[in-house]
Amino acid sequence: MTANGNAGGTPKIEIRGLFKAFGSKQVLRGVDLDVRQRESLVVIGGSGSGKSVLIKCVLGLIEPDAGSIKVDGEETVGLRGRERERVMRKFGMLFQGGALFDSLPVWENVAFGLMSADGVARPEAKAAATRNLAAVGLGPEVGELFPAELSGGMQKRVALARAIARKPEIIFFDEPTTGLDPIMSDVINDLINRCVESLGATALSITHDMASVRRIAHRVAMIFEGRIIWQGPIAEIDRSGNDYVEQFIHGHAEGPIQMPVRPL
Numbered sequence: 001m002t003a004n005g006n007a008g009g010t011p012k013i014e015i016r017g018l019f020k021a022f023g024s025k026q027v028l029r030g031v032d033l034d035v036r037q038r039e040s041l042v043v044i045g046g047s048g049s050g051k052s053v054l055i056k057c058v059l060g061l062i063e064p065d066a067g068s069i070k071v072d073g074e075e076t077v078g079l080r081g082r083e084r085e086r087v088m089r090k091f092g093m094l095f096q097g098g099a100l101f102d103s104l105p106v107w108e109n110v111a112f113g114l115m116s117a118d119g120v121a122r123p124e125a126k127a128a129a130t131r132n133l134a135a136v137g138l139g140p141e142v143g144e145l146f147p148a149e150l151s152g153g154m155q156k157r158v159a160l161a162r163a164i165a166r167k168p169e170i171i172f173f174d175e176p177t178t179g180l181d182p183i184m185s186d187v188i189n190d191l192i193n194r195c196v197e198s199l200g201a202t203a204l205s206i207t208h209d210m211a212s213v214r215r216i217a218h219r220v221a222m223i224f225e226g227r228i229i230w231q232g233p234i235a236e237i238d239r240s241g242n243d244y245v246e247q248f249i250h251g252h253a254e255g256p257i258q259m260p261v262r263p264l
């Protein structure tokens with residue numbers, strides 16, 4: 001992806017001192033992170049390190065115990081009802097697994113938000129869905145199929161078409177390439193870049209897939225034990241000088257990140 005032009009100004013998302021525990025399990029322990037306007041930031045980290053919890057806090061699906069999450073400079077922690085909806089209107093999401101509605105044809109999946117939240121009439125919504133499907137390389141005939149009739153890669157494309165349908169300012173990608181072969185992963189990464197660029201959107205993603213990170217990230221942040229322990233431009237990830245990042249990007253079992261494994 002090309003480097004982003006706007007490094008200054010108000011961050012699109014500004015996270016400060018974010019804490020979240022579930023019972024006695026402290027997951028986020030003071031996350032500080034900025035996502036700049038129109039940049040693509042990817043959060044990496046091991047399984048269970050809190051990536052999904054972090055993204056859910058930003059989305060308002062989980063209430064943090066402490067801390068601040070500003071979107072365009074506006075505090076969003078604690079927003080409810082219409083105020084929360086107004087912020088949600090800026091967001092598009094591509095969930096792990098696609099999260100398509102099995103009972104609806106593809107075009108209705110793509111047009112769902114347009115019809116239900118924006119009140120767009122069915123014919124216009126269908127035309128918009130067809131345009132969005134074309135943007136991810138799918139013909140209008142795919143719109144008439146049901147999700148179960150599609151391959152995993154096509155489902156991801158449909159989920160991407162749905163994520164961009166309402167022209168969000170910020171798009172969240174949760175493991176966008178999980179379960180795809182390397183070639184289809186590359187197609188999806190490329191589509192993500194094109195969609196984010198053509199919308200002029202800001203992207204916040206989480207993934208384990210380093211090939212995907214290298215394709216879609218302007219900047220990378222690594223989360224470990226509930227804090228951001230390294231962040232920097234993607235061009236610097238191979239010379240981070242950080243042992244945790246080194247271990248993660250090379251996938252070594254040995255290193256400072258220890259997986260608790262009990263003997264058999």
Ligand SMILES: Nc1ncnc2c1ncn2[C@@H]1O[C@H](COP(=O)(O)OP(=O)(O)OP(=O)(O)O)[C@@H](O)[C@H]1O
Nearest residue numbers: 022025027045046047048049050051052053054208
């Ligand atoms: N609703 C919840 N209730 C209780 N514990 C939770 C809840 N959501 C997440 N956790 C716990 O928080 C920790 C972090 O989970 P999270 O899903 O954020 O990890 P992750 O970094 O996204 O992992 P993965 O890469 O495997 O998806 C885990 O130990 C998980 O069990």
